[in-house]
Amino acid sequence: MRPAPGCLTSAVSELQRVTVLAGGVGGARFTRGLLAHLKDAHPDGAGGSRVAVTVVVNTGDDMTLDGLRICPDLDTVMYTLGGGISEEQGWGRDDESRRVSAEISAYGRGWDWFTLGDLDLATHIVRTDLLSGGATLSEVTEFLCRRWRPGATLLPMSDSPVETHVRVAEAVDEHPAGSLIHFEEWWVRYRAGVPATEFVQVGLENATAAPGVIEAIRGADIIVLPPSNPVVSVGTILAVPGVRDALRQTSARVVGVSPIIGGAAVRGMADACLSTIGVETSAKAVGVHYGARTAGGVIDGWLVDETDEDAVASLADAGLRARAVPLWMRDVDATSRMAEATLALALD
């Protein structure tokens, strides 16, 4: 329920559950700031926060490489929240080396455009071993998190393999024009530079949301769409059967944070993804793309950067409560303030 005007302080103090629908780097860094804010604003007296945070993570980038199951977004979130991330890269492990992948290359195997770090590889080996033993990806994620203690519950969006593929408009290397290639190949190997006509989530039609995902949406007080890629990260989570309906029906407030600042993606090549689905690369267009829940969309509020302040009024016309605040996640403090503004917008 939306609190009556004047009840904001009371609502904030009653905050119990926040759910984030995240991709990789952007979602991970936002969530780290969110946890830092909650620890300060809603302490549990034991160094943490009494607010329970659940992160539903995109698994559409997952792939099998050299027989090992790799979950880029889950690992980025886990390492970022658990303290093992390479700050410089935003993904992968700190103090990383690449001895194993150099050896795999010496055998003429592996993909030369995707290098696995040695420390990171251990995660994939353990995950693949547990999966072959019959564990679900949810169970594996819980197991891996026992080590990393991310301070939030990480849930894969689905336990069924779903892999985002990209239909390339032009022939490139061994791929003919019109063929489907794995998103990671398009993204990492071709730096999203090959024109694409569509994204296809292979396996999506038979996928179901992982245990706890629908509950985390239905039972949350606030749901946040962090500044992750709106097409291939958040968009893929929304496409999992049942997720969009749960978002429309939840009593939680749903707010999003724009990954576009001043007409450009904060990080990565989200513009190439947006243009493929015919959405302009602007804070306003992405907010409208998600759409107001009152008009069949999935969000109630949309946070844009202060440079996009002029979009606030037209976003309101589209049924979205919008606010402009600094959105650069320069460090944990700045991100914590961003998270605070996100929660305030939700409870506004």
Add this chain to the structure above:
Amino acid sequence: MRPAPGCLTSAVSELQRVTVLAGGVGGARFTRGLLAHLKDAHPDGAGGSRVAVTVVVNTGDDMTLDGLRICPDLDTVMYTLGGGISEEQGWGRDDESRRVSAEISAYGRGWDWFTLGDLDLATHIVRTDLLSGGATLSEVTEFLCRRWRPGATLLPMSDSPVETHVRVAEAVDEHPAGSLIHFEEWWVRYRAGVPATEFVQVGLENATAAPGVIEAIRGADIIVLPPSNPVVSVGTILAVPGVRDALRQTSARVVGVSPIIGGAAVRGMADACLSTIGVETSAKAVGVHYGARTAGGVIDGWLVDETDEDAVASLADAGLRARAVPLWMRDVDATSRMAEATLALALD
């Protein structure tokens, strides 16, 4: 056919094919000396030897660890002949590190008594990936050898998984008395120090010799049983259906090199294996254990160390041509001379 006396030189110059039945370190080092000798004594004019060497390698120590298929003996032979071996250890890769296995341990996985090196791990990852793709172990071995160029054809004894297990006489850690544990666990974790009552080759009854193994025995001029463990290395190869019969029937000369010198194993804990099957730890007893082909055994000749020279006469009584020469594989030169003596004994 055995050449008539006086034809020795002629026979040696006609030598075309040598087959070795090998375990890990001992078999690998002997074969390296053999290849060095053949290169000198039977050059092909291009830096190699015109004598083709096939090494049939024990796969009874193979195991699956963290979901990866590990073939300790195949890898030891491949790395030793291909120039990647750790000379100090005798197994594993030179210039090795253990970053991945430390990470696997941090997850509470892996076996603390069996550490996988990073470089070595790449071999297991590639092997496991190819096997899951449907390749046979023979095909995988051929693929891996394209990189290592061992100068000999390496054949796994079988493409079917065969794993040597040990029945322990006493309870140890989580294993009750009388239970079967993997040979590598008994060997590496317990340093063969837990009394054993038998070795069981799990999967052996349904195993067949890998492609080329029986042919390599039938078509060889000389077959060598190098100083490998006579019970769990050579003994396991001999137990593969068809191998013992092929050895008895081949027109090749079959000679063995004692892994026991002066009543002790040259390397490893072969005495614990021998005592388990009721064979004395002596050069003579092992020769008699293999047995003369004329009396239903598998060898014609048996090379012992000069310290065991007094066994030569009694080995002759057992139907074996025996000779005493220095058997310490101190370096490649010493091993090359040992290999020369082995071939000479075969052609005697």
